[in-house]
Amino acid sequence: MLSLLIFFFGSTIGSFLLVFVERFFTEESFIYGRSHCDHCQHRLGIFDLVPLLSQLFLRGRCRYCKTKISFLNFFTELICGLIFLSAFLHFTSVTQALSFLFCLVLSLFDAKNHGFPLLVWGGFAVIFFLIFPFHVTMLCWFFLALLADCFPLKIGAGDFLWLFILSYFLSFIQLVEVIQIASVLGLLWYVFKKEKELAFIPFLSIGYLILFLTLQIH
Template identity: 30%
Template sequence: MKILLYILIFLFGTIIGSFLNVVIYRTPRKESIVYPPSHCPKCEHELNAIDLMPILSYILLKGRCRYCKEKISIRYPVVETLTGILFLIIYYKFGLDFKAFSYIFLASLLISISFIDMEHKIIPNKIIIAGFIGGIIFRMLMYNYGFMDYIIGLLLGGGILLLISLISGGEMGGGDIKLMALIGLFVGWKLTIVTLFLSVVIGALAGAILVALKIKGRKDYISFAPYISLAWLISILYGYEILNFYIKLIRG
């Protein structure tokens, strides 16, 4: 029975991922995410169930629009699979309680934000605002986890990145600052510190690799949201172990 639940959660993730694809495509273009119904961006033919099955449609249609044969972006099945896997990981680690739901919600926002940041070099305020509204609702539902811890997380996350931005002369975008504050609201101050630390390490490493492979130039914009998101994931999975290891290390 357990395996059935895993399959269901993965499928649920791919369906949400399919919706995230709509968010990723439409939000930066200032289009509504509910209307009009999904259509091919090239021939504008409205898509029906056969075209909209997560992952499967892409495979069955061999990555092309059924009507005009225009290539469909690989982003569609990638986002769907990634969302399915992330939901599975969160379920595996946290079960099915408010905390798990709050992380599923945040993971969905982070996937949308990361892909938009990579493609358009922006983090839409609309998604950040949706995140803060969701975050406040989760904090009220999860009042037994306390409140201050998360407010401090918010201030710390946003504050430290703001400081880095001021020191580095604006290399850190405003979107990244808001994003880190949002994560703080969901994870509390301890995991905020771990997330900050890991995102700087991952960002520096990835930046160096991208420049070394000549994929990016030294002066090119490098999206930071995907690294922050990856750092968040590692933090919620292993954050306290990392923190304890570090504390032992400095205590000798």
């Protein structure tokens, strides 16, 4: 029963993160503003806001205008619930769960805006800096981020800043493996979706998850 409550609490946090990402670049408050349908602007009732269950019962559509709700909302709530549950069951440590939360937040920003606010990245960077010792190899990723910001390297500075944070958890070789996995996934996505510009951080995050699960199995 307690595990279910932890999962539900994590899903609720995921719902809040969606609002946070959606309203970060707008004038709407993500704390005090009432939730509403992005299409018809109708204010949502309490039964429209139950994480996961509301979307299942409403079949992924707005109760009022019947517009289809992005599956990303359901997916975010599900993943966030699993992150909290994995930490509670000690499948991951608290810091590992925090790293997955970092990946989720930056992936949401990148998927929606093809970039993320440095303020959000800096908040996570400060937290991890207080927990883990700084090591020299991290400077490589920060230097590459500066180069990507100054020159057209065909990869965003934000991707290297993501790698900077994950270097707290993975070795340089493991990060290269994550990049390889992400590149293959990104290439497959490009082939099927034909998108000219890819949000790469979601693929890096999936690569990190695949590597993490592989290491856990072995």
